[in-house]
Amino acid sequence: xxxxxxxxxxxxxxxxxxxxxxxxxxxxxxxxxxxxxxxxxxxxxxxxxxxxxxxxxxxxxxxxxxxxxxxxxxxxxxxxxxxxxxxxxxxxxxxxxxxxxxxxxxxxxxxxxxxxxxxxxxxxxxxxxxxxxxxxxxxxxxxxxxxxxxxxxxxxxxxxxxxxxxxxxxxxxxxxxxxxxxxxxxxxxxxxxxxxxxxxxxxxxxxxxxxxxxxx
Ligand code: DX5
Ligand code: ZN
Numbered sequence: 747x748x749x750x751x752x753x754x755x756x757x758x759x760x761x762x763x764x765x766x767x768x769x770x771x772x773x774x775x776x777x778x779x780x781x782x783x784x785x786x787x788x789x790x791x792x793x794x795x796x797x798x799x800x801x802x803x804x805x806x807x808x809x810x811x812x813x814x815x816x817x818x819x820x821x822x823x824x825x826x827x828x829x830x831x832x833x834x835x836x837x838x839x840x841x842x843x844x845x846x847x848x849x850x851x852x853x854x855x856x857x858x859x860x861x862x863x864x865x866x867x868x869x870x871x872x873x874x875x876x877x878x879x880x881x882x883x884x885x886x887x888x889x890x891x892x893x894x895x896x897x898x899x900x901x902x903x904x905x906x907x908x909x910x911x912x913x914x915x916x917x918x919x920x921x922x923x924x925x926x927x928x929x930x931x932x933x934x935x936x937x938x939x940x941x942x943x944x945x946x947x948x949x950x951x952x953x954x955x956x957x958x959x960x961x962x
Pocket of ligand 2: 753
């Protein structure tokens with residue numbers, strides 16, 4: 747099962763509720779929610795109140811991607827806001843094993859994201875603990891960047907690593923996914939495909955989703 751996970755970073759925030767309903771009506775199962783703190787990444791996006799305000803609108807899975815320093819400080823707040831999956835960056839936390847177990851202690855799913863320059867080998871000891879691995883295919887911080895080609899190889903490596911230890915692992919890819927790049931990440935083994943600008947382009951959400959899903 748391959749899921750397209752639209753990133754609301756590229757939504758029109760003046761009518762976010764409407765955009766969420768459009769995703770729901772297009773049968774989207776997972777919404778990707780990008781949290782940026784202006785420290786771990788150069789940009790600031792939005793925080794807990796936004797998640798809280800859209801939570802009552804939908805039953806879609808809220809996949810919260812934390813691009814923040816020392817994410818363990820905020821896990822409980824994001825759980826309370828309605829997150830279903832919480833992903834922290836390997837590079838943002840000195841005690842990633844502890845943080846993953848902490849996330850899981852709330853009964854939500856736990857993921858680890860790795861930046862383009864971080865090798866897949868860092869996942870070796872924790873892959874059995876994880877519900878999701880997020881391979882960044884751009885340097886995090888902004889939507890609308892170009893896909894970094896070597897990410898495809900990393901997706902295949904994670905797929906290979908997961909087969910014996912954790913065959914149900916969600917393998918997510920994030921950054922630069924559009925009609926030209928989606929097929930190769932699926933072929934490499936990704937099963938949760940984040941797309942921001944490609945989904946919200948020109949406000950044609952329904953049409954854009956259809957076009958992307960036809961290529962999966
Ligand atoms: C980048 C974010 C992405 C972003 C993707 O730091 O993590 O989720 O929204 O945007 P596109 O699909 O436009 O590259
Ligand atoms: Zn993201």
